[in-house]
Amino acid sequence: MSPPAMSQASVFQPSMLSPEASPQASPHHSPGSQRTYETGFLPAGWEVRSAPNGRPFFIDHITKTTTWEDPRLKIPVHIRKQSSIDPGDLGPLPPGWEERVHSDGRIFYIDHNTKTTQWEDPRLQNSAITGPAVPYSRDYKQKYDYFRKKLKKPADIPNRFEMKLRRNAVLEDSYRRILSVKRSDVLKARLWVEFEGEKGLDYGGVAREWFFLISKEMFNPYYGLFEYSATDNYTLQINPNSGLCNEDHLSYFKFIGRVAGMAVYHGKLLDAFFIRPFYKMMLQKSITLQDMESVDNEYFNSLKWILENDPTDLDLRFTIDEDLFGQTRQHALTPGGEDIIVTDRNKKEYIHLVMQWRFVNRILKQMTAFKEGFYELIPQDLIKIFDENELELLMCGLGDVDVNDWRENTKYKNGYSHNHPVILWFWKAVLLMDAEKRIRLLQFVTGTSRVPMNGFAELYGSNGPQLFTIELWSTPEKLPRAHTCFNRLDLPPYVSFEELREKLHIAIENTQGFDGVD
Known part of the structure; x- marks a missing residue:
């Protein structure tokens, strides 16, 4: 039995539309949930329009295709702001x-x-x-060499793992092919990727391109599985509301974990960067207040002020506001939290609960599914030789x-x-x-x-x-x-x-x- 297909709202292919037709509004995306980005001018030949629900979409008049994805958002802000030199x-x-x-x-x-x-x-x-x-690191190099020696290829698997994919459906085809494998060791065989209608022989280059393409799709926030951590920071985090965007989201997170494990096992790199707590959760390490600084500096400074001062007069409660598709709702950090005032005596507990809610509790099911897929290929005890910074380099490079x-x-x-x-x-x-x-x-x-x-x-x-x-x-x-x-x-x-x-x-x-x- 093949894995369940993505829901229609999640697998929508805007490239199939004519350049004059706007994409149909997805029920899982409201105008209020869209972020505003500082992006600069559109590339030559591109135009932005609005769907009936107000959601912007983009027309490439050169290729006569449309897409939800802003073409200016394919690279980090610090790169977009640079320009070629004459x-x-x-x-x-x-x-x-x-x-x-x-x-x-x-x-x-x-x-x-x-x-x-x-x-x-x-x-x-x-x-x-x-x-x-x-930033050459001799310590990392020694760990990496040890890591690669310990990753042994099973003896009783096929010579290669073949994937025949459609370039315009690389996510869905890859999802079905990889999750159809019952014995995960098969994914450790040499990768052999073929794109429909292309005659290239895969001596490694097509597989590397596949990791690049599948990264762009898996981590695209418009699919609702991941989201950007902040408007000025192009690191990714798991979307805590992914289940509202795709009812099969947990099987997709297992699939993404398998792909990440395949990348590490085969010495390839993912085209994405994640927030530091993501790597720490992979390593079973505790999340600290300092981890908030690189994710949301303003929120970090607020919590740091509470830690260093007496917050009693602020009348804070053990609750936190959560935004859900433009609607704000209050979440209690502990039973009866709406009646507990944050004081100098309990502020450390409050900060700890905020960190757990922000980075752990809301995405526990998704992270568990991701790690299940990842650890099918990479032993958990072996990956722990790296710290969170080194794990980022191992998975994503520079x-x-x-x-x-x-x-x-x-x-x-x-x-x-x-x-x-x-x-x-x-x-x-x-x-x-x-x-x-x-x-x-x-x-x-x-x-x-x-x-x-x-x-x-x-x-x-x-x-x-x-x-x-x-x-x-x-x-x-x-x-x-x-x-x-x-x-x-x-x-x-x-x-x-x-x-x-x-x-x-x-x-x-x-x-x-x-x-x-x-």
Whole structure:
């Protein structure tokens, strides 16, 4: 018997509509429950309209599709606020530097302060442009190596676990396929993912793309299973009202737990970040007041004030207000809480109960289902060697791209070298990209938008560790092409920086699937 399908309101596919038709209003979403975000201008070709119930939806006139999902919300706020750099906006060279032209026509730079020369433009070596350095952790590396050695592959399972999916129904197809598996050890077999109508062979790249795509779907707040923790913080938390959005929500949380376990087991990364209490609950650790600070700083400061002062005169009770689809209702933190005043003597108990209500009690069933699925693949005692910060890195990797680290861990083939003009142009183009474009380039060449904890030195391909490689290929008329299974970029020998930058941009913006990639 196959797992139950998602309810119609949850699996609604706005991409099936014509661009002029608005999505039908979902009974599980009221205008009052929608958040307001600081997002800036819509991308080119997009338009926002309102459904009859007031809920905004978005039209992409380029692809002639509609969606509930705001296209500006696919990346964190701190990334959205950055923009690509125009080469003409770099300003003057630093003091003591000079730009000259080599006999072969290439530009190089002289640092008269240190009496050295280099090909790289020093204005592009600012940490604000290159991205934050990788926070290498030797302790984490030792734990990770131990963890991977202990994760043994069962001997009596098939050679591979196959999933044949429709790209426009990746969530529903994956849900049915993964929950149909009765023996969870089967999910530890080599993943083999095929998308309907695409001829790509899965040497690891398609599986990585699947984790990226399924993450976007599973954790999309519009499905009602997860929600953003705050309007200015793109970490996710379990939606305590998920059962009102999907009657099968607990089976979906078990499915999501299995997917998360598969990602960790197979060394892949989820394209999401969760609030710190989520990881602590996975590790069976207590939630403290300090955990509130990164989730809701204003609420944290209020509770901290209560802890440090006598709150008796505030006439607070052991109750808390809960918002449910625009309606506020009062919840007692303890039996008879509406009659218990918060005083200097009982304020610690009050804060403890608030924390339990906020992070534990309301989502206990959902978290239990998630952990059930996760621990089917990853032993609970083994995952406990990590703390909550390390667990986040294990599951989700790093969200920022350190270009210096990327460049230092890159190989070149077929005539390219680190100081070849085309390679210098390539890294200049990467440095001039905004953070979003760098992440999209990373996904284009590796199949994932996340960087391993200890940086690009630990990139994995189909056959184990595989550094990013740029290979000279074809002629300047061609676009760059990627082999995500091998972390390789085939880069034609373009004749100018402008041509390379334009064609790299086209390749990144217009890639989907693995047609033509071997």
